[in-house]
Amino acid sequence: MIILGVTGPSGSGKSALTRVFAEHGALILDADAIYHRLLSNSSALRTALTDAYSTDILTDGQIDRKKLGKIVFSSPALLEKLNSITHPFVIREIERLIAESQARFSVIDAPLLLESGLDSLCHTTIAVLAPREVRIGRIVARDGITPEAAAMRIDAQKTDEYYLARCHTFLYNNGTLSEFVSEAQALYARLINVGSNL
Numbered sequence: 001m002i003i004l005g006v007t008g009p010s011g012s013g014k015s016a017l018t019r020v021f022a023e024h025g026a027l028i029l030d031a032d033a034i035y036h037r038l039l040s041n042s043s044a045l046r047t048a049l050t051d052a053y054s055t056d057i058l059t060d061g062q063i064d065r066k067k068l069g070k071i072v073f074s075s076p077a078l079l080e081k082l083n084s085i086t087h088p089f090v091i092r093e094i095e096r097l098i099a100e101s102q103a104r105f106s107v108i109d110a111p112l113l114l115e116s117g118l119d120s121l122c123h124t125t126i127a128v129l130a131p132r133e134v135r136i137g138r139i140v141a142r143d144g145i146t147p148e149a150a151a152m153r154i155d156a157q158k159t160d161e162y163y164l165a166r167c168h169t170f171l172y173n174n175g176t177l178s179e180f181v182s183e184a185q186a187l188y189a190r191l192i193n194v195g196s197n198l
Helices: 014-023 031-041 043-053 065-072 076-100 132-143 147-155 160-166 177-193
Strands: 002-007 027-030 105-109 124-129 169-172
Touching (some): 002 014, 014 105, 014 124, 014 177, 027 031, 031 076, 031 105, 124 160, 132 147, 169 177
Parallel strands (some): 002 124
């Protein structure tokens, strides 16, 4: 199986790219969605998190994402601690899903693809990038937050240079959706044509 990794900052258009790959039969592995599912379903992860942050993060016996977020986003060290706990769970689940799949290729969609080590599973990595103002507009429309809040979120993330230095290829999503989809289709064709050499 060919494994592609897709990453990039918030509002860049990663989901538009993965939709194109999904239309071609890819197994899409959304790391954020997998993480949220594990928060609800994994007793081992729940135990690890309550050991680290106390049972104050629980509501009715389940991890309360708002309570957890309030703690970890108050300090870079606490956020790093959360990532060190959760990333191994997410990686193991992604490895399990890939092993069980009969798909010809899979796509790992992960904002922290590089930081988590998930890129080590990938034959190639793709960064989706877009101009700052475009990303702010997309985040405001998508999440219903203010432009100022969207800008703060962007400023807390890695720069374009970080992704350009570490990913094998990239798409710059600064035009219309149809233009980006056309570029994504061309990238798919190129990657699959050379897939045996990845």
